[in-house]
Amino acid sequence: xxxxxxxxxxxxxxxxxxxxxxxxxxxxxxxxxxxxxxxxxxxxxxxxxxxxxxxxxxxxxxxxxxxxxxxxxxxxxxxxxxxxxxxxxxxxxxxxxxxxxxxxxxxxxxxxxxxxxxxxxxxxxxxxxxxxxxxxxxxxxxxxxxxxxxxxxxxxxxxxxxxxxxxxxxxxxxxxxxxxxxxxxxxxxxxxxxxxxxxxxxxxxxxxxxxxxxxxxxxxxxxxxxxxxxxxxxxxxxxxxxxxxxxxxxxxxxxxxxxxxxxxxxxxxxxxxxxxxxxxxxxxxxxxxxxxxxxxxxxxxxxxxxxxxxxxxxxxxxxxxxxxxxxxxxxxxxxxxxxxxxxxxxxxxxxxxxxxxxxxxxxxxxxxxxxxxxxxxxxxxxxxxxxxxxxxxxxxxxxxxxxxxxxxxxxxxxxxxxxxxxxxxxxxxxxxxxxxxxxxxxxxxxxxxxxxxxxxxxxxxxxxxxxxxxxxxxxxxxxxxxx
Amino acid sequence: xxxxxxxxxxxxxxxxxxxxxxxxxxxxxxxxxxxxxxxxxxxxxxxxxxxxxxxxxxxxxxxxxxxxxxxxxxxxxxxxxxxxxxxxxxxxxxxxxxxxxxxxxxxxxxxxxxxxxx
Numbered sequence: 092x093x094x095x096x097x098x099x100x101x102x103x104x105x106x107x108x109x110x111x112x113x114x115x116x117x118x119x120x121x122x123x124x125x126x127x128x129x130x131x132x133x134x135x136x137x138x139x140x141x142x143x144x145x146x147x148x149x150x151x152x153x154x155x156x157x158x159x160x161x162x163x164x165x166x167x168x169x170x171x172x173x174x175x176x177x178x179x180x181x182x183x184x185x186x187x188x189x190x191x192x193x194x195x196x197x198x199x200x201x202x203x204x205x206x207x208x209x210x211x212x213x214x215x216x217x218x219x220x221x222x223x224x225x226x227x228x229x230x231x232x233x234x235x236x237x238x239x240x241x242x243x244x245x246x247x248x249x250x251x252x253x254x255x256x257x258x259x260x261x262x263x264x265x266x267x268x269x270x271x272x273x274x275x276x277x278x279x280x281x282x283x284x285x286x287x288x289x290x291x292x293x294x295x296x297x298x299x300x301x302x303x304x305x306x307x308x309x310x311x312x313x314x315x316x317x318x319x320x321x322x323x324x325x326x327x328x329x330x331x332x333x334x335x336x337x338x339x340x341x342x343x344x345x346x347x348x349x350x351x352x353x354x355x356x357x358x359x360x361x362x363x364x365x366x367x368x369x370x371x372x373x374x375x376x377x378x379x380x381x382x383x384x385x386x387x388x389x390x391x392x393x394x395x396x397x398x399x400x401x402x403x404x405x406x407x408x409x410x411x412x413x414x415x416x417x418x419x420x421x422x423x424x425x426x427x428x429x430x431x432x433x434x435x436x437x438x439x440x441x442x443x444x445x446x447x448x449x450x451x452x453x454x455x456x457x458x459x460x461x462x463x464x465x466x467x468x469x470x471x472x473x474x475x476x477x478x479x480x481x482x483x484x485x486x487x488x489x490x491x492x493x494x495x496x497x498x499x500x501x502x503x504x505x506x507x508x509x510x511x512x513x514x515x516x517x518x519x520x521x522x523x524x525x526x527x528x529x530x531x532x533x534x535x536x537x538x539x540x541x542x543x544x545x546x547x548x549x550x551x552x553x554x555x556x557x558x559x560x561x562x563x564x565x566x567x568x569x570x571x572x573x574x
Numbered sequence: 575x576x577x578x579x580x581x582x583x584x585x586x587x588x589x590x591x592x593x594x595x596x597x598x599x600x601x602x603x604x605x606x607x608x609x610x611x612x613x614x615x616x617x618x619x620x621x622x623x624x625x626x627x628x629x630x631x632x633x634x635x636x637x638x639x640x641x642x643x644x645x646x647x648x649x650x651x652x653x654x655x656x657x658x659x660x661x662x663x664x665x666x667x668x669x670x671x672x673x674x675x676x677x678x679x680x681x682x683x684x685x686x687x688x689x690x691x692x
Contacts, residue, residue: 153586154628155673158657172658173635180583183606184630202630306640573687 092260092296095213097129097250098136101432102315104322105289105304107297110272112247114295115240117266120276124287125306125313126253127157128164129276130216130313133165133251137213145206145212146178147199149222154178156276163199165311180495181217195227196235203239204550207248214249220266221254233265240269261292264515271295276306284423305428316506319431320466324477332549333444334481337375338368340550341509344526344535353484353530354472356451356502359511363522364543365485367389367402368511369447371547372483377415381444384437384480385417388425388453394415402547415445422453425466430454434471438478446475466505467503477503488512508531512539514558524550575649577601577618579614580599581625581634587672589622591655594676595683608632612640615647621687624653624679638669651686655679 094109103109110116110133118126135142149156157178159168172178179459184198199418203215217223224232239314243250252266259269261275279285291299301547302318334346336355342348349355369385376383387395392410395417399406409415418433437443448454455464475482483544502508508527513520524541537553578600580591585606603620605611609632610613615623622676623641627634634654641647642665652666660673 152667153584154657155587158672169658170660173627174658178657179628179630181630182585186585187606207632262629433612 093247094481095133098132099313099315101317102289102313105293105315105317107182107299110249110251111294111296112249114271115236115243115250115269116253116272116274116294117252117254117256117270117275118274119254119261121257121278122236122253123307124276126255127151127218127278128161128308129478130218130251130253131161131314132164132166134214134216135168135171137249138171139213141176142211142213144176144216145210146176146216146218147181147262148178148218149220151218151222151224151231155181159202163310164449170389183458185223194231194234196223196231197433199223200235200238203250204242204357207231207243207246211246212248212249212454215243215295216251216253217254219255220252223257233269236265236269237347240271247335272297284426286426288538305426305432307429309437314425316428318428319435319474320470321429322435322461322474323472323473324470333360334484335371335375337371337378338548338550339465340539340541341524341548344539344550345507345509345529345530346534349481349483350529351481352479353506354475354478354484354504355507355509357483357509357511358488358527360488360513363513364541364548365487365509365511366395366398366449367543367548368509369449370395370402370404370482373415373445374399374402374406374547376445377404377406377409380414381446382413382442383409383415383445384434384443384447385415386430386434387419388422388450390449391419394544395419401545403545404547416505422456425453425456427463428456431467431471431474435474438475439479443478443480446480446482447486448482448512451484463524465501465504468501472504487557491504502528507532507534514540516554523554575601576621577603577625578622578683578687579603579611579615579620580622581605581608581629581637583626583629587626587655589632591679594642594679597691598680598683600683600687608634608637608640611637615641617652619647622651622653622683624655624681624683627656627658632635635663638663653661653679653682653686653687659668 093112094407096103096109120126138144142156177436181199184202230445267273272294275290275292288303289306290303300321302321304318305316307314332351334351335342357365359365373383396406408414418435453509507529510525510527512523514523522541525538539550539553541548541550577651578595582588583606588604596600602648605614625634653668654666655670655674657672658667665685670678
């Protein structure tokens, strides 16, 4: 089936390739959700002098205002107006010529159908289609949709009907039962950051991606970040080898290193050295001429590089050359799907070998819908693995006291789990590391002390003759009591 | 009194053009698209035609071609008021961009209708 691009690669992905030729698609949503921008973006992406885009307005903004508000967007081209993109008002056909022969909408239908057949536009938009209800009863509106859907289907033009339809109107109104596709846009005020989303309610002839897909609007226009869990990563052939964590002593605890392609969770309280561990992991990759991606929700790129420098790792040149990409997302701006899209794009070419995500706590916090987080995290991990990357994800636990279930029961998402913790021993606060879990691999079960100093983390010998390590203090086992 | 035919699919545009031109003493008649304008201009040629380009039923471009092809209307001065004033139109006498400058419109009307409004 021939499809027209939306001009937005990620939206085309959601739509299984784009908008089907000859289809009537309703774009529904409240004021300010981006309907007009999306429709304009689709128009400018497809319009050519031979296959123009025709933008019909009914009782929406005057064209001069429409143009003025489009000018800031990168996709807008004033020189394309009339040459490739036309703004045409249907008002006179609805007011002056409508009503003849008892069908108020017939002149507008004739205009649209004639245009589609005679001028062969790539895209035709009607904004607002809902306003047509002001001119005719429900029966006439249904007939209009029936006529347009049936007639335009014989062309390869995409017909977009925009309207401020409420969700309940989408249940049974004629526009929606006759449409070939329905895209719903919404804006939700929600702390810590408001969110726009798009959902495909229907798209005949397409295996579209379900769920709410994040939408942002910037100078480029509409950006769509597909719901990560709706995507299916394709697997990569992994060599089955191991890579070094970069932390002296840890590889030995992990049976010889981290299995290639694995996702390893590094857990621990604040200040225990999780970010240092992630930097170790990345610095090792840089030293081995691997491409690395570091996703940070706290330190920005410069702060991370300073921290790395304090351990003796000069990563600035790697960042400058593109060998190291640092993606910093302030926590207030964190959106799971935007992050997912950025990470997918970061590893898309398959050349990134190491990914560090610091930390999972922020991701969990950003998951407004808590029930989606396990599937999200699993899909993110699958994308990283499919891209051929080995990943290290940090996550925060309680600072002191008995160890509760790490990751709130999400440890099954990770191949390997490494626990960093503070330990009270001999009246001193020390650090200890243990490998809690490795999938399909043997590993040390013991606890080792480690230190964080000028050259990073250094893992020492195994702690022996102590007990209570899973509580908040470690007690040396004394000699057995005298009989 | 000179007669100006204004052609635009937006009623608000026609309202503004009429207000400005009538204020300067012109008689104004309107058409909402090219087909209606062609009929009106053929029946009673105006002294000046002010037209949009992007309209339903018949575009401004087609209207201009048809007017120029008909000896009865070929000499009507034409001003295009368009959102894209860079559009190449050899057959017209002036092009004014939208949003339009009323002084530019009146200057074009004055010079092209060939005399001060009566």
